[in-house]
Amino acid sequence: MRIAQLSETTGVPIPSIKYYLREGLLHTGERTARNQAEYDDSHVRRLRLIRALIDAGGLSIAATRKLLVILDDDSLPIDLALGHAISAALKPPANTESPQMEWARSRVDALLDERDWLVERDTDKTEALASALAALSQLKSVGAEELLKLHLPHVEALAIEEIQWALKHEDKDSIVESAVVGTFLGGAIFNALRLLAHENLARRTAQPTEESE
Amino acid sequence: MRIAQLSETTGVPIPSIKYYLREGLLHTGERTARNQAEYDDSHVRRLRLIRALIDAGGLSIAATRKLLVILDDDSLPIDLALGHAISAALKPPANTESPQMEWARSRVDALLDERDWLVERDTDKTEALASALAALSQLKSVGAEELLKLHLPHVEALAIEEIQWALKHEDKDSIVESAVVGTFLGGAIFNALRLLAHENLARRTAQPTEESE
Numbered sequence: 058m059r060i061a062q063l064s065e066t067t068g069v070p071i072p073s074i075k076y077y078l079r080e081g082l083l084h085t086g087e088r089t090a091r092n093q094a095e096y097d098d099s100h101v102r103r104l105r106l107i108r109a110l111i112d113a114g115g116l117s118i119a120a121t122r123k124l125l126v127i128l129d130d131d132s133l134p135i136d137l138a139l140g141h142a143i144s145a146a147l148k149p150p151a152n153t154e155s156p157q158m159e160w161a162r163s164r165v166d167a168l169l170d171e172r173d174w175l176v177e178r179d180t181d182k183t184e185a186l187a188s189a190l191a192a193l194s195q196l197k198s199v200g201a202e203e204l205l206k207l208h209l210p211h212v213e214a215l216a217i218e219e220i221q222w223a224l225k226h227e228d229k230d231s232i233v234e235s236a237v238v239g240t241f242l243g244g245a246i247f248n249a250l251r252l253l254a255h256e257n258l259a260r261r262t263a264q265p266t267e268e269s270e
Numbered sequence: 271m272r273i274a275q276l277s278e279t280t281g282v283p284i285p286s287i288k289y290y291l292r293e294g295l296l297h298t299g300e301r302t303a304r305n306q307a308e309y310d311d312s313h314v315r316r317l318r319l320i321r322a323l324i325d326a327g328g329l330s331i332a333a334t335r336k337l338l339v340i341l342d343d344d345s346l347p348i349d350l351a352l353g354h355a356i357s358a359a360l361k362p363p364a365n366t367e368s369p370q371m372e373w374a375r376s377r378v379d380a381l382l383d384e385r386d387w388l389v390e391r392d393t394d395k396t397e398a399l400a401s402a403l404a405a406l407s408q409l410k411s412v413g414a415e416e417l418l419k420l421h422l423p424h425v426e427a428l429a430i431e432e433i434q435w436a437l438k439h440e441d442k443d444s445i446v447e448s449a450v451v452g453t454f455l456g457g458a459i460f461n462a463l464r465l466l467a468h469e470n471l472a473r474r475t476a477q478p479t480e481e482s483e
Binding site: 067068105106108109112155157169172174175176177182183185186188189190192193195196203204205207208209211212213214215216217218219220222224234236238239240242243244245246247248249250251252253254255256257258259260261262 | 280281315318319321322325368370382385387388389390395396398399401402403405406408409416417418420421422424425426427428429430431432433435437447449451452453455456457458459460461462463464465466467468469470471472473474475
């Protein structure tokens with residue numbers, strides 16, 4: 058198909074398609090004339106992935122490109138490629154040194170040992186967790202240990218279901234796509250649902266008092 | 271205490287404290303001399319909240335200020351203040367109009383009806399959910415309905431525990447602090463744990479093949 062039809066099929070405006078081509082997010086089509094290229098289903102699919110990551114996942118162009126380059130590298134086994142791709146897309150937390158961060162890093166190490174989680178240490182992911190725990194440990198009313206204990210069982214149950222769901226797909230492209238999108242859009246969906254659930258519960262808790270007045 | 275001691279107690283550098291004072295994030299101390307002010311525990315506590323939201327929650331100065339202004343407004347009931355504060359801090363999603371967004375918005379409405387969730391419609395929270403669902407609905411290999419079904423039970427169970435945990439605190443300040451911090455840092459912790467759990471499961475799934483070679 059020509060670029061106009063690619064734009065129509067995906068709903069992505071032509072200038073944006075050209076921009077993704079220039080930025081290396083989208084692979085070039087097959088040149089059929091001096092000023093004309095032919096696109097196929099692989100372009101439709103990639104464009105939808107790009108828009109999902111940028112629009113709803115909130116990734117930058119640069120983060121999206123880094124992630125796609127890693128995913129397209131067939132020399133890496135899927136699990137490593139996914140790990141690298143997801144780390145590449147995460148904002149690295151500010152590298153802060155403090156007694157709280159020291160405590161938090163060793164707490165994260167201990168947690169990974171306790172749960173026997175097979176993950177790389179000292180990455181953006183462990184630093185992100187340590188930085189949240191360090192901040193929590195500074196607050197008077199909020200216990201970091203309590204929040205960890207509250208979240209862990211839900212995280213473990215959800216993650217198993219998510220991975221099973223991603224692996225259920227048949228071809229490698231679909232597994233990779235569902236894992237990456239599941240991570241970012243799944244995160245966005247989970248978080249939006251969680252804030253809505255909080256609002257519902259907060260209102261329902263507040264309601265009986267209003268009614269009894 | 272003087273500003274130097276406030277800085278020492280909290281680990282926040284004096285220039286940052288002055289910046290938060292100028293930006294209206296931190297309330298001014300009691301002026302004791304022309305060039306000198308006295309700070310107390312309320313400043314320590316507020317500074318820690320500010321750093322938690324900015325460093326680990328990833329909020330901007332502007333979003334943090336908006337959130338604090340609403341929280342400090344005693345004329346609002348707690349539940350409404352929390353709802354507004356959390357909405358204020360969320361990045362509003364790009365206002366996109368598309369057939370997918372139309373579908374996604376009505377799917378969100380139907381979902382809220384089904385679950386009988388008492389929440390405001392057409393807010394940043396419902397738009398964030400709709401925009402993730404719209405992006406998902408465009409992808410070949412990933413079903414929006416499947417992901418919703420996967421996340422909902424975990425969200426509902428976690429949210430109840432989180433609200434119970436926040437309400438368990440005794441004074442209003444602690445309830446507000448734990449709810450706000452629990453939302454943002456809890457979100458950061460949950461997401462970091464979830465990515466680590468994914469990595470662990472992906473590696474364990476990949477491992478048997480390697481060993482059998």
